[in-house]
Amino acid sequence: MALLEHVTGLAGSASQSPITLIVTGVVLYLSYLVISDIRQWWKLRHIPGPFLSSFTRFTLVKCAWNGRMSYDYHALQKQYGPLFRIAPDTVMYGDADTARVVNAVHGGFNKAWWYQGSKHLKNVHNLFSMTDEQDRKVLREKLAKGYTYGKDNGLFERRVDNNMERWINLIERKYISTDTELRPMELAHKAQFFTIDVMTELNSSEASGYLEQDRDVDGFIEVNDKFVPWVPTLMAYPAINTILRSWPFSAVLGSEGDEVGFGRMIGITSKRIQKRLDALEKDKYAGRGDDMMQAFIDSGLTRDELLAEIMLEFPAGSDSTSNAIRLTMLQLITNPRALTTLRHEIDTAISHGRISTPITNAEAMQLPYLQAVIREGLRLYPPATGVMPKCVPKGGITIHGYYIPEGTQMAFNMMHLCRDKEVFGEDAHIFNPDRWTVAAREDKERYARMSRTADLIFGNGKYECIGKHIALLELNKVFVELLRRYDMAPIDASKPLKVHDFAFWLVEDFWLKVTRRMAVA
Numbered sequence: 001m002a003l004l005e006h007v008t009g010l011a012g013s014a015s016q017s018p019i020t021l022i023v024t025g026v027v028l029y030l031s032y033l034v035i036s037d038i039r040q041w042w043k044l045r046h047i048p049g050p051f052l053s054s055f056t057r058f059t060l061v062k063c064a065w066n067g068r069m070s071y072d073y074h075a076l077q078k079q080y081g082p083l084f085r086i087a088p089d090t091v092m093y094g095d096a097d098t099a100r101v102v103n104a105v106h107g108g109f110n111k112a113w114w115y116q117g118s119k120h121l122k123n124v125h126n127l128f129s130m131t132d133e134q135d136r137k138v139l140r141e142k143l144a145k146g147y148t149y150g151k152d153n154g155l156f157e158r159r160v161d162n163n164m165e166r167w168i169n170l171i172e173r174k175y176i177s178t179d180t181e182l183r184p185m186e187l188a189h190k191a192q193f194f195t196i197d198v199m200t201e202l203n204s205s206e207a208s209g210y211l212e213q214d215r216d217v218d219g220f221i222e223v224n225d226k227f228v229p230w231v232p233t234l235m236a237y238p239a240i241n242t243i244l245r246s247w248p249f250s251a252v253l254g255s256e257g258d259e260v261g262f263g264r265m266i267g268i269t270s271k272r273i274q275k276r277l278d279a280l281e282k283d284k285y286a287g288r289g290d291d292m293m294q295a296f297i298d299s300g301l302t303r304d305e306l307l308a309e310i311m312l313e314f315p316a317g318s319d320s321t322s323n324a325i326r327l328t329m330l331q332l333i334t335n336p337r338a339l340t341t342l343r344h345e346i347d348t349a350i351s352h353g354r355i356s357t358p359i360t361n362a363e364a365m366q367l368p369y370l371q372a373v374i375r376e377g378l379r380l381y382p383p384a385t386g387v388m389p390k391c392v393p394k395g396g397i398t399i400h401g402y403y404i405p406e407g408t409q410m411a412f413n414m415m416h417l418c419r420d421k422e423v424f425g426e427d428a429h430i431f432n433p434d435r436w437t438v439a440a441r442e443d444k445e446r447y448a449r450m451s452r453t454a455d456l457i458f459g460n461g462k463y464e465c466i467g468k469h470i471a472l473l474e475l476n477k478v479f480v481e482l483l484r485r486y487d488m489a490p491i492d493a494s495k496p497l498k499v500h501d502f503a504f505w506l507v508e509d510f511w512l513k514v515t516r517r518m519a520v521a
């Protein structure tokens, strides 16, 4: 206290004043921060990493700000080795073996607070944002019934087909260019129109109409694209996130009743849910729907939980899959060899009557080059590049020869995993679907290692993506249905699109000239 009085210059009776109390509070708080920083630094002092990362989250955020997030993480991992410190309480890894330990069902790790940044409703968590492992387990079991609801009876597939047809109709109506007329199509948006319509038709039987109206019907994409660059920062700093979600900032994030964006989507989804609940109230048989929402209701989800889960499907299910479509398509139309090989496989299958219109999921699984293209596209640009940290359980753990104490966050370096030259070969940084077909034919062990690694693009263990089969169903259709009909070429070959990585890829201005496919000689 004497020291404090000396510092503040407030001695004697004045030390009882409110100012002294405030200054005392601030000094104590700052001392607490400094002491905990030193403690934190001491705990992980044996792990290499950028100097600033020992005391600040600056490295995490800097990488996120420049739009080259995963490239920068990849470079840091190469510089510092298999395990490095990226923030005072966080170490980063990028190998499959560690991922399997961290995400194991009985491994004892749990989601770090980073995930809570993806909570988009005030009072209720969604599966992604929830960090309590017991609550997550219960919720995930309930949700699994909805995610698998239309898997085996063909319902999900029919609904994906409906939207594939809508997309083809839209192209036929508005975007076929000829030798004399240019009708440019912007594929980044169209891909997301497709994935949003698929998600809404799967979860509530009714597509949102993005493809039919050929526009960002709810303004969701516009708001989402503005929000995405902020995602890594908000998730790295939980305090900023909490402040932004409190009044008056919360107004900016959008809420039910807004005219556009996330708020409008919450409003629309909320009405759809209420309509179903009212119908069920009226008649519990006739009011039933034939969709994921109904399965969620049957599993006992409350109205708020339904809203949280269905809203989660927009970023989790539409952004991720549309980026897989955009960035794989970019690779295909700029790689003549890959495109020719894929087309040859499709044409041969058509001529032998091995594929229908539209191609079925089962037929697509029998096309090895198509499967190689999908895997390679996901590998080169993994759609989810967020660090997805998990906390080390009681007792700590030793990884890559370093002891990591309990509570440390283990952040994942997805790009490092996907571009590992030891696993995928010296040309791991380029699109080469042949690496899969060659390995499958000539080196089974290598193929198995590549597969085990690339499988992690969808997460693994108790955190594995619950919508993986839906994403693959969409990807199994899109490339075949578009490329069997059309040639596509970038409008500006020197800059086919704009792409930035902020944990999700932000892809814009992917303008294409779409023409009817030239007949094969």
Ligand code: HEM
Pocket: 103, 127, 128, 140, 312, 313, 316, 317, 318, 320, 321, 324, 382, 383, 384, 388, 456, 457, 458, 459, 460, 462, 463, 464, 465, 466, 467, 468, 470, 471
């Ligand atoms: C190519 C597309 C996709 C990729 C690459 C992808 C990848 C991932 C990854 C890496 C995770 C997180 C794992 C972790 O936290 O460690 C995840 C979780 C999740 N994904 Fe996907 N995903 C895709 C598509 C989808 C789709 C279409 C849906 C919904 C229909 C979906 C819904 C979810 C949900 C709800 C979670 C949270 C699971 C949990 O925490 O238990 N994803 N996904």
